């Protein structure tokens with residue numbers, strides 16, 4: 001017996017010797033001299049790996065890989081850190097691309113600045129509409145919603161549509177309201193058409209009102225109600241639906257522009273949270289011809305066309321496009337007080353937010369989506385929305401499963417989970433929280449005004465959610481936030497914004513460790529997409545999606561995190577960005 005073992009050892013040595021001097025396996029790429037954060041189950045590190053046909057085939061030490069493989073292309077990482085490509089678990093990839101050719105209103109410090117940017121943009125705009133996004137009245141000195149009157153004067157015949165940073169509110173001018181046939185008495189479920197009460201004194205401001213007055217002067221009594229131009233949640237769609245649809249080449253340009261910026265910040269997969277079929281089709285076409293290289297996890301918008309088509313045709317999956325989920329909206333946002341709360345807003349006690357559809361709609365949809373094996377992902381910001389949707393999820397998953405697999409295995413997701421009641425954290429043992437750490441550091445300036453100190457304890461509570469679920473999927477919600485995943489990493493770990501505020505971190509007990517943050521941006525993101533067997537870590541057999549960073553984000557000073565540059569991004573073993 002002993003002799004037999006010895007012989008085996010000797011023959012293994014012979015094979016090894018033979019292979020190392022005269023035969024090396026041909027691969028496409030070898031990366032060496034790296035600190036490879038593999039994000040495998042034991043979070044092990046390596047120095048090198050070999051890639052063939054778009055996949056990692058072995059990960060190990062420099063010596064081991066060098067001895068065994070020979071590559072057409074070699075990359076010396078020069079001691080830099082290498083990570084699995086980042087996954088943004090919740091963003092609006094197409095919407096962001098589209099926004100790159102619209103008026104950018106992010107960072108405006110007043111409504112006058114909004115007007116200036118729109119005026120500037122209009123000089124070169126060739127489209128029928130003026131479309132913009134990114135204003136946030138919380139950043140202005142006067143923190144009230146603006147109104148349409150200045151826009152009406154500047155653009156009497158051009159429709160103007162300016163979305164708030166979160167997309168849950170919009171300012172539109174009279175021409176846009178007219179095209180959508182919105183008047184003060186128009187009713188919309190799950191939305192608000194804000195009304196201005198026009199008195200005899202201020203009535204002179206509004207040309208539209210003057211027209212109305214001229215038409216039927218005898219019936220008009222002051223004060224007179226007119227739409228102010230602010231639309232919230234479902235009311236936004238009334239105008240959105242009237243905007244001229246983009247052509248195929250405009251869609252293509254938007255997707256490719258978005259891709260270029262995303263690859264440059266180290267994203268290799270984006271979860272697009274709310275898409276129409278025509279956009280998904282264009283993504284598919286672009287990926288088939290090799291133009292769209294970034295991988296997309298598509299969440300379909302909740303509408304009849306999408307539900308009819310995809311529930312009939314089933315899940316669609318290629319290496320770079322995975323269409324197996326639906327995105328629902330339970331409520332609006334905290335910024336525009338559309339988030340559905342269990343009790344009133346602290347700074348506007350007459351408001352409590354609202355649901356965007358009936359509970360029956362969510363219940364019926366959950367059953368339909370479940371029956372066809374799709375995943376349900378629902379936007380929930382307020383604690384009431386979180387409670388309702390969690391209950392519907394768990395009831396659907398438990399009552400319809402024949403065996404009794406854990407609800408978590410269905411991987412249904414709550415997007416944002418921003419304000420959670422303490423008693424409802426338990427629901428997340430069966431639901432994946434998909435959260436955006438930069439929302440915490442953007443909203444921290446005013447969120448407490450909205451909901452008060454007690455509810456803040458369980459708002460943006462990523463570590464509490466992590467403890468309940470065992471994982472969190474991390475994203476940005478861009479273009480609501482910047483696309484840069486390193487800002488996410490920094491916000492999650494430091495709970496500070498880019499100004500280093502607050503110095504001791506915002507609600508620091510809900511910061512995540514660097515390890516958990518890295519997992520949230522890689523392997524947990526992959527799990528939330530049913531893709532953990534193909535991506536999310538640097539392990540043999542998975543897609544060779546990886547990035548080389550300038551700093552080792554697991555060890556560098558915290559203040560170095562956000563400005564960390566991406567040196568290279570690889571998708572499927574191909575270098576798609578190099579700095």
Ligand SMILES: [Zn+2]
Nearest residue numbers: 090091273477
């Ligand atoms: Zn979103």
